[in-house]
Every structure is written in structure tokens, then in C-alpha cells.
């Protein structure tokens with residue numbers, strides 16, 4: 001069986017700068033978009049039994065692709081967006097469902113618990129993989145069950161079987177999230193909507209939402225916020241090529257125009273080097289960097 005025969009949309013030599021939110025990155029050999037979960041599982045099983053390198057991506061809002069592109073297959077969950085409210089307070093969502101869409105649906109249904117996700121542009125798969133969070137809450141707080149594909153089969157893991165930490169989930173090596181069940185509560189719609197509005201106002205005032213960016217670049221080190229540290233290192237507003245540490249929030253890198261992944265990665269290396277040199281702090285990236293390092 002060839003991947004093209006499964007029925008998914010396939011695009012050869014796809015520029016990953018069109019895929020990722022930071023708008024950098026070279027060509028992927030092949031991007032495959034399954035139309036439903038069955039096709040998704042078929043694609044994963046096929047790739048599992050082949051020698052082709054592959055990676056699964058959601059919205060690409062937390063991913064930087066090297067200028068050298070991606071050799072192999074990018075399996076995109078962008079068409080796997082089904083969301084269903086069941087038993088009044090539970091939400092079953094496919095891996096490519098956008099967190100903001102889940103939030104809107106749950107608000108309409110009078111549910112509370114997903115408000116933290118306001119303004120996080122990722123998917124269920126990327127969100128659980130990263131344990132995405134904001135406003136003192138994380139996706140782990142509302143997860144009930146996660147279905148993963150691993151080694152050729154789809155299995156369900158309950159919340160207690162998954163260890164989550166700050167911007168990281170410990171799922172079995174190489175496993176892929178196929179869907180998730182969230183447990184929410186009946187709430188007060190106007191209070192939830194007010195909270196979402198407040199979160200969005202804060203974001204719009206403090207983050208460079210109008211420029212291409214990829215969210216927080218670094219995890220916060222133990223005793224200082226990464227943004228404050230970068231500012232104290234004198235790097236707020238510092239640019240290399242087309243990439244710049246935002247003047248609004250120094251833990252965001254913005255693509256001014258035509259930045260390359262190399263520009264972005266040089267900024268990241270500069271901050272890491274200066275943090276270690278000036279403050280003895282080892283900065284760790286929150287964003288994921290994938291692909292071929294050399295171009």
C-alpha cells in the first residue's frame with residue numbers, strides 16, 4: 001500500500017514556512033493530511049512498517065522547522081477536528097481540534113474549565129503533548145482520557161496513567177495522540193465569558209499578537225520569568241536578520257519579514273549563551289525544533 005492510496009490529501013515539497021506560525025522553515029518532502037481518524041491510523045501503521053522518517057504536527061504553533069526542511073513525511077492533523085459534547089459535561093475531541101474552538105463550544109454549552117486555553121492557538125494533540133497552559137491552569141487539569149497510537153495499536157490512557165509536568169507530558173516513547181476526553185463542569189456562562197475576555201485583553205496588551213510568532217520561546221527558569229531574564233540580559237528588541245526578540249514581550253521572537261530559521265536559532269543561541277555567561281542560568285526552549293539542521 002502506498003500512502004497516496006489511503007485517500008488523504010498529499011502535498012509534495014511543501015514549504016514549512018507556510019505551515020508554522022513563525023513562518024520559517026524549508027521544504028518537507030511530503031505533507032499528508034488524513035481526512036478522518038481511520039485514515040490517520042492507516043497512515044501511522046503504514047509509516048510504522050516503513051523506513052521513512054515521519055513526524056506528526058498539529059497547527060505548528062509551537063514548532064520551528066530548520067531551513068533545511070524535513071526529509072520524510074509530515075502527518076498533519078489539521079483535518080481531524082471533530083468535537084462532541086457528551087453526557088452534558090464531557091468533551092470528546094479529535095487530535096486536530098483547535099483548543100479555541102473547544103473553548104467556544106463549551107462556553108456555549110454553559111460549561112466551565114477550558115477558559116485557560118483562550119488565545120492558545122494549538123490543537124488537542126499539540127496541547128496534550130506540550131501540556132499547554134496559561135492563567136495558572138494547564139490542559140492536564142481537564143484531561144480525563146487520552147487515546148494514543150503506539151506501536152501499531154490505539155489504546156486509551158486514563159489521566160492517572162499519564163505524568164504531566166511544566167510544558168511536557170510523559171507519554172510512551174513515539175506515541176501519537178489520536179483523541180482525548182475532557183471533563184468540565186456546569187458553570188456560570190457570563191462569568192466564564194468575562195474571564196476569557198480578561199485573558200484575551202491581557203494577551204493583546206502584553207504579547208506581539210499581530211506579528212508572526214511561536215509563543216514563548218523558553219520555559220521559565222525556576223526563579224525568574226524567561227521574558228524578564230532576556231530583558232535584563234539586554235536582549236529585548238535585539239534582532240538578527242529578519243528575527244527579533246519582541247519589544248512587547250522578550251520571551252517572544254517575531255518574524256519581522258523573511259526571517260530564516262537560522263536567524264531565529266541564532267537569537268535563541270545568543271540568549272542561552274548570555275544567560276549562562278551573565279547569570280549562570282541554563283535556558284531551556286519550550287518550542288520544538290525539527291528537520292534537517294544543514295541546508
Ligand SMILES: Cc1cc2nc3c(=O)[nH]c(=O)nc-3n(C[C@H](O)[C@H](O)[C@H](O)COP(=O)(O)OP(=O)(O)OC[C@H]3O[C@@H](n4cnc5c(N)ncnc54)[C@H](O)[C@@H]3O)c2cc1C
Nearest residue numbers: 058059060061062063122123125126127132133134177215
Ligand atoms: C501566539 C501564540 C500564543 C501561545 N500561547 C501559549 C500559551 O499561553 N500557553 C502554551 O502552553 N502555549 C502557547 N503557545 C504555544 C502553542 O500554541 C502550544 O504549545 C500548543 O499546544 C501547540 O499545539 P500545536 O498543535 O500547534 O502543536 P505543533 O506545533 O503542531 O506541535 C508541537 C509538538 O507536539 C507534537 N504533536 C502535535 N500533535 C501531536 C499528536 N497528535 N500526537 C503526538 N504529538 C503531537 C509535535 O510533534 C511537536 O513536537 C502559543 C503559541 C502562539 C503562536
